[in-house]
Amino acid sequence: MTRYWLGVVQQDHVLLGVEWGIAQTNHGKRGGVQRMRPGDGFVYYSPRASFPDGEPLREFTAIGRVADGDVYQAEADANHMAGFRPWRRDVRYADATSAPIAPLLHVLDLTRDDPNWGLKLRRGHLEITEHDFGVIARAMGADEPVG
Numbered sequence: 001m002t003r004y005w006l007g008v009v010q011q012d013h014v015l016l017g018v019e020w021g022i023a024q025t026n027h028g029k030r031g032g033v034q035r036m037r038p039g040d041g042f043v044y045y046s047p048r049a050s051f052p053d054g055e056p057l058r059e060f061t062a063i064g065r066v067a068d069g070d071v072y073q074a075e076a077d078a079n080h081m082a083g084f085r086p087w088r089r090d091v092r093y094a095d096a097t098s099a100p101i102a103p104l105l106h107v108l109d110l111t112r113d114d115p116n117w118g119l120k121l122r123r124g125h126l127e128i129t130e131h132d133f134g135v136i137a138r139a140m141g142a143d144e145p146v147g
Contacts, residue, residue, distance in 0.1 A: 004041040006044075012054070038067060038068045065092050
């Protein structure tokens with residue numbers, strides 16, 4: 001059964017993930033990415049452009065499908081904090097453009113009946129409905145492998 005996931009990550013980190021073909025959420029913790037399976041849909045929402053004090057963005061910034069393979073731990077290198085070995089999954093990202101959440105608030109299952117929807121996003125990684133994934137994909141003008 002295909003499931004759909006939303007990761008909440010600042011845009012600058014999302015862009016690196018897309019470049020590297022990976023998903024990483026919740027500061028590299030294993031739990032979120034471990035629940036994802038090959039073929040699942042995955043979308044990033046970016047509340048800000050950069051961490052910690054970047055400009056507010058509030059956009060969906062990348063979308064794709066979880067690729068074959070298992071969750072894995074990145075090797076430590078000079079680009080990471082000493083000893084930081086985040087957990088990741090490979091993702092096939094679609095060619096898409098960012099889309100603001102504001103015009104979708106009344107349509108998404110995640111937000112339409114919940115004035116406090118932003119509190120859910122604080123979890124950093126959550127499951128969303130197939131409906132929401134489709135609405136977001138259309139708003140982003142996403143191509144395959146999303147469909």
